[in-house]
Amino acid sequence: MKILVAIKRVVDYNVRVQVKPDGSGVATDGVKMSINPFDEIAIEEALRIKEQGKADEVVVVTIGNSDSQQQLRTAMAMGADRAVLVETDSAVQPLQAAQVLLKIIEEEQPGLVITGKQAIDDDNNQTPQMLATLWNRPQATFASQVEFTGDNKLNVTREVDAGLETIQVELPAVVSTDLRLNEPRFVKLPDIMKAKRKPLETKVLADVAPDLQGQMIEVLSHEAPQPRSKGVMVESVDELINILKDKGLVG
């Protein structure tokens, strides 16, 4: 079985982004970029499944500009076998991303697709669900545990508001990862060297999916969130309790 992992290049999760003064976007020039943290977990899970002998190839795919090659190389240094970059300089929204990924799926015929539950830049949390829909296959979102059962099925434990829900899906399926699924491995230097020789195929988005459907959501402006008013530091529990009582927050 082949596993396809979809990843995204995003501003590193430790960076506190700044909205540009003219409201046209957030400042990303010279900012550290990384693999979306949820996607790193997706890569890790695919590698673990391969290491258990349940998959024979892990292919990682992304849609983005040519700089996204860096993130694909990192994924291959982690252990992915090969990579596909669908290159475009324009921003892609989830419905369009799902259509492009579907084309790659049709070409690659994976038995399982794993992706992060959301990208930490747009916080959309849509692409895996949309991909599963267009592909007409099951989805298991927010996965914290993935377990193969005998007959080509997966039991997936999902992190839901009420606790942990387990569902069973037939393969092929789309799984989206939550934070507690695993702890992604670190990349070792020799593996970075090896990853340079692994195949990275570049395709042009317009060739892969020339007929993208659906209107894009228009972004009119960006603004910084309302700052909270400056707080006070207190020295004692008595002072703290007095403030809470004054505000009517405790009896």
Add this chain to the structure above:
Amino acid sequence: MSKVLILAEHNGDTINQSTAKVLTAAKQLGADTIDVVLFANNAELAAQLATLAGINEVKFVASADNHDQLAASIAPAIAEMGKDYSHVWGPSTTFGKDVMPRVAALLGVNQVSDIMEIIDANTFKRPIYAGNAIITVKTDTPQIVATVRTASFAADKSTDGNATVSEHALSTAAEHTSFVELSSGNSDRPDLQTASKVISGGRGVGSEENFEIVYNLADKIGAATGASRAAVDAGYVPNDMQVGQTGKIIAPDLYMCFGISGAIQHLTGIKDAGTIVAINKDGDAPIFEVADVGLVGDLFKIIPEMMEKL
């Protein structure tokens, strides 16, 4: 002319408050008609919904199992009904986040995730980058599929509604997906997402056993309990207590946290709280930048003292 279809959420016994919050958002839109679709095997839930004022019709879709509200099974029915509506909205809970993008894909539109403010029937504000930027987005597709950020809207508390209840059959149950079980970290404390007071603990609490004192203080003041990712990952508390970008986004009147440093990802979950109180040993912890009231000190001394004095 806007016509809104809302996806109702429930746990088998009661309608989730998130539904009443989406209703509030739909009313802010100035919708001409608001209908609700409910998938359940319990007709009592449809009756509960019908009492919320402003709902025109409750479309009750009889489903075999109250827990079997799988996205792949119910999304086609919502999308089919949704064709008659200008807006198809669900809550931005794990349930809504799972289902609504499927509905959007079936209707051929991108979804507006996490609406936090309504400008007009086509224009909305939503957070990106863990709430570090707010974007205004516009979309004029025939159906605007969206999830509504529950922390941004108060629950509609009306009880004098008189909606019609219509019955529908679910014809699209997906065979490739089945529900196995739900293990819930159920507690007797107030629900984290709707509580007016929340007390949270982080890595600084140190162990599962130590969390008892956090629970004790919560019980003393009638608060729900939350936690940082670090506390969940360390196994001190179950995952459903996590507050933050990837956990629950909450807006209680009082949010008091102990031993939480305040990573960006945690702060995004509490930014809309009325009063944030932080207690931490480290005076330089970033949590103090957003706290309304801060106290530097050892939580193991401070909590017992608070227990005594409250």
